[in-house]
Amino acid sequence: MASRSKRIVAVALFLIPPLLSGCITYQLLGGVEGGEISYPSDRLVVGKTTLGEVLVLLGAPDKVGRVNEGDLLIYQRAVLRRNRLSVGIPLADIWRLGIDLSAYGSLVRYDRLVLLFTPEGILSGAAFEKSSDHPYWKAMTSDS
Amino acid sequence: MKSASSLGISLLILVLCSGCVVLGKNTEYQPLDPILLEPLVPGQSRAADVCKVLGAPSQVVELSNGNAYVYRRSVTKGTGVWLVLVSFVNGEQQHDHVVFFFDKNDLLTHYGVSLNAGKASYGFPF
Numbered sequence: 001m002a003s004r005s006k007r008i009v010a011v012a013l014f015l016i017p018p019l020l021s022g023c024i025t026y027q028l029l030g031g032v033e034g035g036e037i038s039y040p041s042d043r044l045v046v047g048k049t050t051l052g053e054v055l056v057l058l059g060a061p062d063k064v065g066r067v068n069e070g071d072l073l074i075y076q077r078a079v080l081r082r083n084r085l086s087v088g089i090p091l092a093d094i095w096r097l098g099i100d101l102s103a104y105g106s107l108v109r110y111d112r113l114v115l116l117f118t119p120e121g122i123l124s125g126a127a128f129e130k131s132s133d134h135p136y137w138k139a140m141t142s143d144s
Numbered sequence: 145m146k147s148a149s150s151l152g153i154s155l156l157i158l159v160l161c162s163g164c165v166v167l168g169k170n171t172e173y174q175p176l177d178p179i180l181l182e183p184l185v186p187g188q189s190r191a192a193d194v195c196k197v198l199g200a201p202s203q204v205v206e207l208s209n210g211n212a213y214v215y216r217r218s219v220t221k222g223t224g225v226w227l228v229l230v231s232f233v234n235g236e237q238q239h240d241h242v243v244f245f246f247d248k249n250d251l252l253t254h255y256g257v258s259l260n261a262g263k264a265s266y267g268f269p270f
Contacts, residue, residue, distance in 0.1 A: 010152050024229055025229060025230070025231065026229060026230045026231070027230070027231045027232075027233065028230070028231070028232050028233070028269050028270065029232075029233045029234070029269055030233070030234045030235070030268075030269020030270070031234065031235040031236070031237075031269075032235075032236045032237070033236075033237040033238075034237075034238070034239065034260075035238060035258070035260045035263065051245065051254055052186075052253075052254045054256075055243075055254050055255065055256030056256075058256070059241070059256050059257055059258035060214075060241035060242055060243040060255075060256035060257055060258040061241070061243060061256065062239070062241065064205045064207070064212045064214065064243055065205060066205070066206060066207050066208055069208075070208050071207045071208050071209075081269065119208040119209040120209070121209075121253075121254075
């Protein structure tokens with residue numbers, strides 16, 4: 001009797017995953033664009049550091065632009081995370097109705113360094129944000 | 145009996161791990177060779193010299209005191225693993241950038257180089 005129930009459990013274990021395949025799926029997706037961004041604040045001095053020194057220190061920026069009174073360089077890295085859980089019974093091919101429930105959450109976090117320069121190429125301002133350090137689940141469940 | 149349960153566990157793992165793996169790579173633009181930059185000297189080279197060496201820029205940006213020419217190359221590597229109940233997909237895109245800054249007379253004043261495209265790698269999203 002015990003061996004029979006073991007056999008049933010074994011058969012069930014083999015059959016359930018293929019039968020559920022396509023019905024219950026969990027997907028974890030990740031993506032990164034750009035390299036690590038650092039902010040050497042001790043070497044970037046407003047009113048003193050030049051454009052040439054920044055280019056030697058940090059390399060080429062991801063974006064270059066012009067603002068009212070000068071130019072800006074942007075160094076950026078994007079980190080994407082997405083979780084998706086889907087539960088459904090794919091009956092659409094044999095029956096017009098199908099059941100499908102899915103939930104997902106996507107979060108793109110940016111590390112960004114923005115440097116402003118005067119027309120003469122002197123650093124006039126800097127802003128740094130490192131949001132990739134924020135925990136995924138904490139950011140997803142936050143109301144703000 | 146023990147060998148039968150071992151076989152059962154092995155088969156179960158095999159069933160649960162059945163699926164497929166996909167590796168993909170996408171490259172945009174031609175490689176940026178650092179040797180090509182050697183003859184380009186700030187204070188001497190002009191925009192025409194840069195274009196002669198590297199070709200047409202990916203982007204030209206007007207700045208307050210001149211222009212910037214942006215050369216960009218991207219490499220994206222993607223990894224996908226589909227199992228019975230779970231799937232993992234990961235993508236990484238890295239760039240080679242060279243940005244040349246010119247004054248209003250098209251004279252090269254500075255340039256910056258970031259060569260990270262080769263650092264793109266395959267992996268998992270965790």
